Amino acid sequence: MDHFLYRDGTLYAEDVPITEIAAAVGTPFYVYSTATLLRHFRLFDEALEGIDHLVCYAMKAASNQAILKTLAKAGAGMDVVSVGEYLRARAAGVPGDRIVFSGVGKTEDEIRTALTGGIRQFNVESEPEMEVINAVALDLGVVAPITVRVNPDVDAKTHAKIATGKSENKFGIPIARASEVYAHAARLPGLEVVGIDVHIGSQLTDLEPFRLAYAKVAELTERLRAEGHDIRRLDLGGGLGIPYTRSNEAPPLPVEYGAMIKETLGHLGCEIEIEPGRLIAGNAGLMVSRVIYVKSGEGRDFLILDGAMNDLIRPAMYEAHHDIDPVQEPAPGTERRPYDIVGPVCETGDTFAKQRNMPPMAAGDLIAFRSAGAYGAVMASEYNTRPLIPEVLVKGDQFAVIRPRPTFDEIINRDTIPEWV
Template identity: 75%
Template sequence: MDHFLYRSGTLHAEDVALSDIAQVIGTPFYCYSTATLTRHYQLFTEALSPLPHLVCFAIKSLSNVAVLKTLGNLGAGMDVVSAGEYMRAKAAGVPGDKIVFSGVGKTREEMRIALEGGIRQFNVESEPEMRALSEVASSMGVIAPIAIRVNPDVDARTHEKIATGKSENKFGIPIARASEVYAEAARLPGLDVVGIDVHIGSQLTELSPFEQAYLKVADLTHRLRAEGHDIRRLDLGGGLGIPYARNNEAPPLPTDYGALIKRTVGDLGCEIEIEPGRLISGNSGVLVSRVIYVKNGEGRDFLILDAAMNDLVRPSMYGAHHDIVAVEEPAAGTEQQPYDVVGPVCETGDTFAKARPLPPLAEGDLVAFRSAGAYGSVMASEYNTRPLIPEVLVKGDHYAVIRARPTFEEILARDTVPEWL
């Protein structure tokens, strides 16, 4: 569900016409819906009730501080994977005891920043990281709460680049070695072992991989408790997918996911943490772009947009599908025609879709990429010296620019010419 609907023939974000925003700030731009962010967060927290739980939004999916503050004000925690994301969460007013620090390559400086600012827990991914954290915490005279990420060797049946729970992936420790690693953690100074962490991948469209992983976590909880560890918190990761194509079968709902959690680990007496990103942010955002040219090619027509792969890299990187719609609603019965939808970057890979059926479009028309809120703006770059595009947040009948488009002068001012030139 989202709040991007046609009204009086024009696609709106809640009560604001996307064409009105485009007229004021230009294109391309990202636009997010407060109502959609709110509803999707609430679906998760309702699905886990009455279990003690914390829904930690995965900042890597959408990191604008205004979005984080929107979710933080609702009670969300945050899942971060870098010091920069940690600072974004703090800037949004999220307290340290609601921030979980994940990621395989935390540096000692990042550990120090989080310990100084306050942290709910570190999700430790390796023994060298665990030892480094022990040294940093001990040197500061503080205790670092940790959950150890176990790799359950479960195939998430998702894209190979976003699968994280198989034995060949870089994430976590093998679950078969959990006992010895937890034993070492208990001996190290400066650490408080509070729980278990698992995360098997992103954009999962079925529940069975989650069930396999969570049953392994339940067994591990019993074993570690028998070995003397006070396991009181389970971080079950995120990864629940969204329907990128409207005609595709819908992935499981948060209610079904919550029921699975209750069935597999709900009787362990643990506080449950989950780290959804895409399902909260994905359908909350659209990318709006304008047609620069319609080019007639050899046996195909190209729709050349002012958005490019540097603005939305998912189709180029993952072969990902995004529904593309005209901002001005086509008349009923309008016959569609196939377009190759491309951007202006000098790469053949700068292609959003091939032979995509769309209503006839002309130079100057606006289009919107649906389900672009997750892994859109956060993965954007200034390739070809194209400015990062604005982000807009809508609430009801008003909107605000929450990241402005930089000028070329601002971009060039970041470069420094050495004195010998």
């Protein structure tokens, strides 16, 4: 469910017409719904009611401080994968003891910053990383809380570029080596082992891969406890998918996911951490663009937009589908026709959809890309010297620009020309 609905023939974000935002900030832009963000967070929080837990928002999905602060005030922790994300979370008022630091390539400087500023735990991905965390912690005179990320060799049956739980993926340590690696961690005086971490991928639409992975984690928990380790926290990652098309069968609901967690792991008495990102932010955002031209080609028509692949790269990178709707609702019975929907960048890859059935469109019309709240603005670039597009947050009948569009002068003046040029 989201809060982007038609009223009187116009698409609204909560109680604000999209046309009003477009008139104020120009196109293209991202717009997020506070009500949707909070609803989706609470669905996860309520799904784990009855067991000790923390829902840590995976902020790589959408990391604007206004979004982070909105979720943190509702009780969310944060899952970060870089020192930049860590500092964003802290700037948004998230305390260090509610921030989990994930990622396969943490540097010594990143580790030092997190240990100095406060951290709930590091999710350790390798033995060399473990050694570095230990050394930095000893240098600072602190003890670093860690989990070890295990790779359960479970096929998440998702897109190859976002699968993380198979043996050939770069993430974690093989679960078969867990006893050896945990024994090594226990010998390092700068570390405190607090639990186990597992994450098998993103955009999962079936609970069975989770169930297989969590069964292995349950078995590993009991084995490590028998070996003397105080396993009291299980970080289960994120990955639950969202419906990107109206016709798709809906992925499992958070309540079903929570029930499965309780069934597979509830008997262990561990605190549970989950790290949803896409399901919280994905359907909480739209990208809105304007038609520049309608072009007739050889056997097909094109809608050429002012939004491009640098603004929303998912279709070019992942062949991802986004439902695309006109901001002005077509009259009932309006005949649709196929268009290729493309951006202005000089690459064939700058294509959002091919032969997508739309009502007749004209230059100047606004269209909205659904389910664009996750991995949209955060993956945008200034390719072709195109400014990053504004982000807007709506709450009820109010809206605010939470990241403005930079001017061309601001972009160009970041360049520094050497004196010999």
